Amino acid sequence: MNGIVALAVGLVLNAAVLLLLQRRYGPQLCKLVVRTYFATLTLRYLLAVVLWFNHADYGFAMMFWGDSETYDAIGAAVAQGWSDGATFSSWTLTLEGQANKGFIYFVAVLYYIFGQNTLLVQFVNGTIGSLVPIVILEIGLILYDERVATRAMLFVAFFPQMIFWSSALYKDAAIMLCIALNILATLRLKRRFAVTDLSIYLATAGALVFLRFYIFYTILASTLIGFFIGQRRRLVSALLTQIALVLGVIVLLLSTAVGQEMVQQARFLDLQELQRSRDDLARAGSGFAVSADVSTLAGLLRFLPIGILHLFFSPFPWTVSNLRQLFAMPDVLMWYALVPSLLRGFSSAIRHRLAHMMPILLFTTSLTIAYGAFLGNAGTAYRQRTQIMMFYFLFIADGMYQRRKETESSTEELELATGN
Numbered sequence: 001m002n003g004i005v006a007l008a009v010g011l012v013l014n015a016a017v018l019l020l021l022q023r024r025y026g027p028q029l030c031k032l033v034v035r036t037y038f039a040t041l042t043l044r045y046l047l048a049v050v051l052w053f054n055h056a057d058y059g060f061a062m063m064f065w066g067d068s069e070t071y072d073a074i075g076a077a078v079a080q081g082w083s084d085g086a087t088f089s090s091w092t093l094t095l096e097g098q099a100n101k102g103f104i105y106f107v108a109v110l111y112y113i114f115g116q117n118t119l120l121v122q123f124v125n126g127t128i129g130s131l132v133p134i135v136i137l138e139i140g141l142i143l144y145d146e147r148v149a150t151r152a153m154l155f156v157a158f159f160p161q162m163i164f165w166s167s168a169l170y171k172d173a174a175i176m177l178c179i180a181l182n183i184l185a186t187l188r189l190k191r192r193f194a195v196t197d198l199s200i201y202l203a204t205a206g207a208l209v210f211l212r213f214y215i216f217y218t219i220l221a222s223t224l225i226g227f228f229i230g231q232r233r234r235l236v237s238a239l240l241t242q243i244a245l246v247l248g249v250i251v252l253l254l255s256t257a258v259g260q261e262m263v264q265q266a267r268f269l270d271l272q273e274l275q276r277s278r279d280d281l282a283r284a285g286s287g288f289a290v291s292a293d294v295s296t297l298a299g300l301l302r303f304l305p306i307g308i309l310h311l312f313f314s315p316f317p318w319t320v321s322n323l324r325q326l327f328a329m330p331d332v333l334m335w336y337a338l339v340p341s342l343l344r345g346f347s348s349a350i351r352h353r354l355a356h357m358m359p360i361l362l363f364t365t366s367l368t369i370a371y372g373a374f375l376g377n378a379g380t381a382y383r384q385r386t387q388i389m390m391f392y393f394l395f396i397a398d399g400m401y402q403r404r405k406e407t408e409s410s411t412e413e414l415e416l417a418t419g420n
Helices: 002-024 027-054 058-065 068-084 095-099 101-114 118-143 146-158 160-164 172-191 195-211 214-226 235-255 257-269 271-282 297-313 323-352 354-374 378-384 386-418
Strands: none
Touching (some): 002 027, 002 118, 027 146, 058 323, 068 118, 101 118, 118 160, 118 172, 118 354, 146 160, 146 386, 160 386, 172 195, 172 354, 195 214, 195 235, 271 354, 297 323, 297 354, 297 378, 323 354, 323 378, 354 386, 378 386
C-alpha cells in the first residue's frame, strides 16, 4: 500500500512539474529539459526503490542508509504526536534535533498527511533533486548561453553524487534546491525587481536556517556583496531593489521564527564548539587530521588548506579502505578528470564575467572555507561537496566550450599554415 501511495503522489507531483516546464520553455529547449528531467527522475526513483527494499538489512543500512533512519524515526514520532494531540519535543534538545530540525519537520508533515511512508519521502526527495538541474539551467541561461547552460544541467542531472543524495531520506536535495533557487533569485533581482523573486529569496533563505543554518550566512554575504557589484540598471531602480531586499531580510529575522532559530544556533559558530564537532567527525572511520586544532584562529588557518584539499578531492584513491569508498571511486575519478575544465572555466569567469558571477563566486568561496575549516571526515566532505559542485558544473561546461574553441582555432591556424 505504501508503494501505491508513494507512486500516486509522485505522479501528481511530477505532472505539475511537467506542466510548468511546458509553459516555461520553447519547443526545442522544452524537449531537452523534459527528457533530462524524466531520465534523472527515473534514476532517482529506481535507486530509491532499491534502497527502500534493502534498508532493513543492517549491513546495507550502515553503508547506504545513514541518517535516513534517524529522520524516519523522529519524523514518525513527531507526526504521531500531532495526530494524538500530544507534544513530543524531547528530540529538539538533542544535537540531531537542533541541527536538523527543518528536515525532521519536513518528514513529519508528510507522515502526518499520508502516514509513515518512507518510500514517499524518497520519491518527494527524488523530485526535489530532479529540479536542481533545471534551476542550474536557469542560472546558466542568465550567465552564459544555452549551450553552456544545458551542459551544466546534464552534469547536475546525471553525476552519481547528485543522484545518490536525493534517493534516500537525506536533506541534501532540499538544501541544494534552496541554495540554487536563492542564487537564481539574487541574479534575477540584479536585473530587475520582482516580488516573486524577492519572495523566493526570503523563503529559501529562511528554509536554509532550519536545514543547514550556517549556509544562511554564506548566501547573505554573497548577496550583500555580489548584489551591489556590476549593477547597470537605473540608480533609482537599483536602490529600491536593494532597500526591498534588506528590509525583507530584516523582517524575516525579526518577525518570524527564523530569527529565533538563528539565536539558538549561534553557539555552533564558536571555535570551541567547532573543534568539538570536528573531533567527532575526525574520529569516524574515514576521519583525517585527528590531531588538528581549530579552536583558535591560528590553528584554523593552519588546517584550512588540508580541509579544503579533502573537500575537493576526497576520498583519495590510495586511501580506500571499505566497500562504500570503493563504490565512490568512479564518481571521484570522473570529478578529477573534470578539474582542468573547472580551472579553465573559473579563469574565464574571473576575466570576462566577474561582476555577473560574483554571487556564485562569493558563495562557493565562503562555503568552501567554512567546510574546509571544520570537516574532519572524508565521507562528509564527499557529501557536502555537492553543494558547491552544482555551481562548478557551470564553470566546467564553459571550460569545455573554451577548450573546444581553442582546439578549433588551432586546427584552423594549422590548416592555413599548411595551405589546406
